[in-house]
Amino acid sequence: MSTSTSPKSSLAKLGFYPKPKTFKVMVLGQAGVGKSALVVRFITRRFIGEYDPNLEKVYAFQTIIDNEMVYFEVLDSAGDPHESEYSNLESNIRWAEAFILMYSVTDQCSFDECHRLKFLINYNKRRRRLTSSMKEGILEVPVVLVGNKADLAGDRMVSTEEGHRRSKDIGCVCFHEISVRESIEQVWSVFRDARRFWRVSSKSPRLRAADGCDAHPAALARALAPADPKHSFCRRWTEIDVDEEQEELAGAAGVVGAAGGAGGAWRSDSTSSSGREGDEAGEGDTFRARASTDSRLPPRPARARHPPPTARAPAPASRRMSVAMRGNNASTY
Numbered sequence: 041m042s043t044s045t046s047p048k049s050s051l052a053k054l055g056f057y058p059k060p061k062t063f064k065v066m067v068l069g070q071a072g073v074g075k076s077a078l079v080v081r082f083i084t085r086r087f088i089g090e091y092d093p094n095l096e097k098v099y100a101f102q103t104i105i106d107n108e109m110v111y112f113e114v115l116d117s118a119g120d121p122h123e124s125e126y127s128n129l130e131s132n133i134r135w136a137e138a139f140i141l142m143y144s145v146t147d148q149c150s151f152d153e154c155h156r157l158k159f160l161i162n163y164n165k166r167r168r169r170l171t172s173s174m175k176e177g178i179l180e181v182p183v184v185l186v187g188n189k190a191d192l193a194g195d196r197m198v199s200t201e202e203g204h205r206r207s208k209d210i211g212c213v214c215f216h217e218i219s220v221r222e223s224i225e226q227v228w229s230v231f232r233d234a235r236r237f238w239r240v241s242s243k244s245p246r247l248r249a250a251d252g253c254d255a256h257p258a259a260l261a262r263a264l265a266p267a268d269p270k271h272s273f274c275r276r277w278t279e280i281d282v283d284e285e286q287e288e289l290a291g292a293a294g295v296v297g298a299a300g301g302a303g304g305a306w307r308s309d310s311t312s313s314s315g316r317e318g319d320e321a322g323e324g325d326t327f328r329a330r331a332s333t334d335s336r337l338p339p340r341p342a343r344a345r346h347p348p349p350t351a352r353a354p355a356p357a358s359r360r361m362s363v364a365m366r367g368n369n370a371s372t373y
């Protein structure tokens with residue numbers, strides 16, 4: 041009788057374990073909407089009132105979600121980047137695998153800003169998909185729209201219905217209205233949904249079929265089930281996504297502007313930005329001017345390094361955290 045051990049188990053016996061796969065989430069939104077509060081609440085369970093504004097941080101954090109150990113890398117982006125940091129914003133977007141797009145229900149401007157940021161996400165992720173390999177299929181990038189500060193009822197400027205509608209219009213995978221201050225459960229459900237949608241889409245890259253999703257029905261049902269029906273609204277991929285897929289295929293075949301013009305202003309913007317790989321360098325500035333709600337986004341400086349370095353958490357403990365900082369007052373992280 042012979043016993044054989046696989047190379048993997050031999051390595052494990054010697055104490056060598058494969059590097060865990062991390063889940064890279066970026067939290068973005070206008071300054072003051074509560075991005076740092078959300079991330080810190082998720083990691084420490086505490087609500088801390090004030091944070092250093094405009095300091096970009098990457099948190100490495102591991103915890104159990106859906107009975108699985110998940111290694112998070114959470115990038116808390118600067119809400120009001122300096123001009124020189126715009127290219128950094130785009131390289132951060134290219135680094136991330138899922139997004140939490142945040143506004144405050146007490147601030148109409150922050151709500152409008154989500155439109156522009158989602159446009160930037162689409163633009164940067166589309167380029168990556170086209171320049172990598174079409175063989176891999178079209179990777180869906182989950183974006184969860186979050187309206188924060190729901191506890192400030194008297195100051196509310198954006199209704200729940202408007203948030204829900206905007207989530208559909210700009211093609212987010214689901215919508216949550218939360219109060220970081222009041223509820224840790226709501227905070228957790230945001231990260232859990234981001235992870236669930238990412239998991240389903242990364243397992244089934246060609247998730248978006250013409251009439252919806254073709255992933256395993258059980259997996260989808262789990263991913264799409266709202267965690268808290270009172271506060272979360274989950275939805276399937278939108279018609280916009282399907283249109284984009286058709287455009288991308290057309291763009292890859294050398295057809296520019298192949299998709300039709302049905303839909304609102306958002307859709308037409310999104311449509312015309314596809315199939316632009318060839319003339320991208322020359323028209324980048326034009327694109328950025330359009331992506332900006334006030335047409336004042338500065339021209340793109342030299343290409344930034346990519347991806348942004350992150351702090352990694354060592355594996356052993358079941359709940360560990362480390363914090364990396366970058367910004368004007370930190371040189372390493």
Ligand SMILES: Nc1nc2c(ncn2[C@@H]2O[C@H](COP(=O)(O)OP(=O)(O)OP(=O)(O)O)[C@@H](O)[C@H]2O)c(=O)[nH]1
Pocket residue numbers: 069070071072073074075076077078088089090091092093094095117118119120188189190191192218219220221222
């Ligand atoms: N009432 C209330 N205040 C909140 C909530 N979440 C965050 N805040 C407050 O909103 C302010 C801004 O929060 P931050 O987390 O610093 O916002 P930010 O988006 O990270 O801001 P930048 O770092 O400048 O981009 C702070 O005073 C927080 O205490 C909430 O759910 N309810």
